[in-house]
Amino acid sequence: MALLLGACGEGPTPTSTGPGTPTTRATSPTADAGGSASGVRLARVGGVAGFSDVLAVGPDGHVTGTTRNGTVDCTVPAATVLVLATAAAPTSGLNAGNDRIAVSVEREGSTSDLGEAQGGDPLSSTVRALLDDVQQPEGQRTVCR
Secondary structure, three states: OOOOOOOOOOOOOOOOOOOOOOEEEEOOOOEOOOOOEOOEEEEEEEOOOOEEEEEEEOOOOEEEEEEOOEEEEEEOOHHHHHHHHHOOOOOOOOOOOOOOEEEEEEEOOEEEEOOOOOOOOHHHHHHHHHHHHOOOOHHHOOOOO
């Protein structure tokens, strides 16, 4: 499973269909330079803080991407990769929240909207932990080192 980082303006934009309404939509897989399909791509946009985060997680745990604070290049543990690649998307409890942040996970040609990723399910918790962690200076990160 090869992965590709999408730049701003590329790929699907997270959308919300309303509080508590999960959505999953098919997308066209993106090909990397080697021609293989991408796997896991995370995106978080919006909110008062002005999030504009796009991350790609490789099968080896290598994470690349951009956040409002700059570029990201770090590594997550194998357990994190496993959850991102295989955990079921939540089917209830999505909350658009007051901050209007949209979080999505793209993998295997489909995109799952996670609302603000505030759910207690494994996928939402893992995505939220990674997206929050990469906002920190490298020396203060605990998930992606």
